[in-house]
Amino acid sequence: MTDTTDTPTRCGFVALIGAPNSGKSTLTNALVGAKVSIVTHKAQTTRGPVRGIVLAGDAQVILVDTPGIFQPKRRLDRAMAQAAWERAGDADIVALVVDAARGLDEKLEPIVEQLPELNRPVIAVLNKIDLVKKPDLLKLTSELLGLKAFAEIFMVSALTGDGVDDLRAYLAGAVPEGPWLFPEDQLSDASLRQTAAEITREKLFLRLHEELPYALTVETTDWKVLKDESVRIEQTIFVERESQRRIVLGAKGQMIKEIGQASREDIAEIAGVPVHLFLFVKVRERWGEDPERFREMGLDYPKK
Ligand SMILES: Nc1nc2c(ncn2[C@@H]2O[C@H](COP(=O)(O)OP(=O)(O)OP(=O)(O)O)[C@@H](O)[C@H]2O)c(=O)[nH]1
Numbered sequence: 001m002t003d004t005t006d007t008p009t010r011c012g013f014v015a016l017i018g019a020p021n022s023g024k025s026t027l028t029n030a031l032v033g034a035k036v037s038i039v040t041h042k043a044q045t046t047r048g049p050v051r052g053i054v055l056a057g058d059a060q061v062i063l064v065d066t067p068g069i070f071q072p073k074r075r076l077d078r079a080m081a082q083a084a085w086e087r088a089g090d091a092d093i094v095a096l097v098v099d100a101a102r103g104l105d106e107k108l109e110p111i112v113e114q115l116p117e118l119n120r121p122v123i124a125v126l127n128k129i130d131l132v133k134k135p136d137l138l139k140l141t142s143e144l145l146g147l148k149a150f151a152e153i154f155m156v157s158a159l160t161g162d163g164v165d166d167l168r169a170y171l172a173g174a175v176p177e178g179p180w181l182f183p184e185d186q187l188s189d190a191s192l193r194q195t196a197a198e199i200t201r202e203k204l205f206l207r208l209h210e211e212l213p214y215a216l217t218v219e220t221t222d223w224k225v226l227k228d229e230s231v232r233i234e235q236t237i238f239v240e241r242e243s244q245r246r247i248v249l250g251a252k253g254q255m256i257k258e259i260g261q262a263s264r265e266d267i268a269e270i271a272g273v274p275v276h277l278f279l280f281v282k283v284r285e286r287w288g289e290d291p292e293r294f295r296e297m298g299l300d301y302p303k304k
Pocket residue numbers: 018019020021022023024025026027038039040041042043044045046047066067068069127128129130131156157158159160
């Protein structure tokens with residue numbers, strides 16, 4: 001397609017950072033208009049950064065959904081926090097996503113304190129406004145304005161879509177001039193293999209409890225297109241202990257069956273072809289110390 005106008009195109013990176021569970025992934029999906037990043041009610045759902053690509057008028061806005069930042073304990077936690085700050089440091093604009101129902105709490109404060117070190121324009125996006133009464137929202141807004149840390153403050157509900165169009169239009173006008181970096185129809189930079197592994201992890205997060213979701217990781221180990229154009233996918237779920245493996249399988253394999261069915265349906269929808277999904281659960285005690293697993297998640301392996 002040739003550009004017949006003189007208007008220059010715009011293109012830039014916007015990193016969405018914030019505390020776990022503030023709605024960064026839900027907002028990424030709402031801005032893109034498609035599900036590119038998995039969402040659950042549990043904290044620390046996103047592990048590796050996920051890019052979602054938005055076209056708005058002359059602009060291509062490349063959103064970078066990052067893992068929620070929290071006090072790291074494990075090596076994986078450190079890798080996640082590091083990835084979030086690094087992506088924020090590389091972005092043209094940083095959007096701090098705030099859970100408006102929680103406000104400026106002990107999780108958010110340390111993040112806000114570190115923002116000036118980024119040396120980047122930062123906007124605040126107050127999310128989940130559907131849960132908050134107007135006076136409380138105004139109070140939070142003036143509290144944040146008082147910090148003088150934000151170029152703009154937006155109020156949205158990623159869930160209902162309220163305010164999302166305004167935010168998208170702002171970002172489209174705020175990213176720098178430049179050629180588009182991705183083809184027009186591309187919504188994410190993740191491969192189908194990666195997205196498929198994330199979808200299975202989402203189903204595991206939704207059905208498993210306590211520490212178990214954090215003790216597992218999922219990888220797509222095989223992807224074959226069959227003669228009838230359907231795909232045969234193999235995925236491995238790594239857990240740390242045999243007892244965890246038994247819970248993931250469930251009595252008579254019922255749990256893994258349900259997870260497989262839910263995941264298969266979602267993967268088939270995204271892939272646009274019928275899917276045959278085979279899940280294997282393997283015990284790998286120290287997968288959280290294995291650089292190869294970090295690479296698969298799109299994370300750097302922290303030295304300690
Ligand atoms: N009521 C309401 N819930 C929301 C909104 N946005 C997100 N949520 C819910 O908040 C929870 C967390 O959403 P995510 O998008 O996974 O949050 P996140 O910031 O990506 O979380 P991590 O990846 O764990 O850091 C989910 O249960 C969402 O449905 C919103 O605008 N309103």
